Amino acid sequence: MFWRMRVHMLGGLTGLAALAISLPVQATDADVMKGKGLFDENCAACHQEDAIGLPGTAPSLANPELLGIASDKFFESTIRDGRVDTGMPPFAHLGRSGVKAIVAYLRASQKLPNRSTEVDAQPEAHGDPRLGKQWYDYICSTCHGLAGDGYEAGGTGTAIGKPGFLSKVSDGFIRETIKKGRSNTRMRGFSGANGLANLSDREIDDIIVYLRSLPKQ
Ligand code: HEC
Ligand code: HEC
Numbered sequence: 001m002f003w004r005m006r007v008h009m010l011g012g013l014t015g016l017a018a019l020a021i022s023l024p025v026q027a028t029d030a031d032v033m034k035g036k037g038l039f040d041e042n043c044a045a046c047h048q049e050d051a052i053g054l055p056g057t058a059p060s061l062a063n064p065e066l067l068g069i070a071s072d073k074f075f076e077s078t079i080r081d082g083r084v085d086t087g088m089p090p091f092a093h094l095g096r097s098g099v100k101a102i103v104a105y106l107r108a109s110q111k112l113p114n115r116s117t118e119v120d121a122q123p124e125a126h127g128d129p130r131l132g133k134q135w136y137d138y139i140c141s142t143c144h145g146l147a148g149d150g151y152e153a154g155g156t157g158t159a160i161g162k163p164g165f166l167s168k169v170s171d172g173f174i175r176e177t178i179k180k181g182r183s184n185t186r187m188r189g190f191s192g193a194n195g196l197a198n199l200s201d202r203e204i205d206d207i208i209v210y211l212r213s214l215p216k217q
Contacts, residue, residue, distance in 0.1 A: 028104060034105075035102045035108075038098055042091060046058035050062055056151055056156050057087075059158055059185070060185055062109050063183065064183060065177070065180050065182045067107065067111070067112065068110075068112035068113065068114060069115060069116055069173055069176045070173070072100075072103055072107075072116075075103045076096075076103060077168055079091050079099050081164070083164025084163065086150055086151070118172075120170040120172055120173065122172030122175060125171040125175065125204075125205040126205060126209065127202060127206035127209040128209070129209045131203070131206040132207040132211070135210075136210055139196070139197055143187075147161050147214060148160045148162060150162070160211060161214035166212060175205070175208060178190050
């Protein structure tokens with residue numbers, strides 16, 4: 001009896017279904033709105049409006065390939081801790097809910113499926129760091145700096161040789177980034193015929209093993 005009344009009041013089953021679906025979406029919308037506010041206030045000066053990034057100042061956070069491989073944990077911990085020794089400051093003072101709201105805002109422009117679980121589950125890289133260094137010096141160092149120091153070294157690539165990056169990412173994350181690159185940034189893919197160079201899986205793993213050795217040097 002009660003349900004019949006409710007259904008009648010809402011104008012039939014379609015109305016009820018719409019109500020049930022719209023509630024969680026509205027909660028997310030509020031998070032996204034809050035996240036946008038926090039982003040504009042705290043991040044846009046470097047990462048630019050709509051998070052599109054600026055070469056040599058801050059990377060794009062709206063990039064489809066990044067959003068496709070980065071887990072929420074990667075985003076949340078990077079925002080919370082920043083990247084020591086780079087231009088990326090820590091934002092722990094925004095609190096867990098503030099940081100989560102910013103990630104919800106970034107996710108709202110997600111275009112490719114989120115494959116982060118699968119990417120992070122990829123096997124660890126095994127290879128020869130000496131060969132990796134040769135490739136790195138030859139094709140990566142102009143943008144990322146000879147020691148992976150990033151912008152500090154005068155290039156447009158981020159500090160991929162420093163713990164602030166390396167301690168937060170899986171080998172799968174690095175591997176996918178080297179293979180596919182990040183569209184509409186200076187980071188091109190390095191695999192396949194359309195790549196800036198056609199590195200084999202083994203060569204890419206050599207580079208990853210070399211990168212992992214950099215903070216210890
Ligand atoms: C003062 C400039 C500055 C501000 C403000 C800033 N960032 Fe950054 N951010 C950077 C730089 C520079 C890097 C790259 C550091 C490096 O070289 O590894 C970065 C990197 C990142 C990354 C890693 C991206 C990737 O491609 O791996 C994330 C995520 C990020 N910032 C989120 C934020 C968020 C969210 C805010 C605001 C709460 C913010 N940043 C505020 C400068 C800034
Ligand atoms: C022409 C310049 C350029 C070259 C060459 C280059 N990169 Fe990049 N790389 C970038 C830029 C720029 C970004 C960040 C994209 C952005 O600014 O939004 C990046 C991002 C990355 C990231 C993700 C870092 C992060 O903070 O999330 C990795 C890993 C990476 N590059 C590895 C490499 C490797 C390994 C090579 C050599 C095989 C290489 N790159 C060559 C410019 C370059």
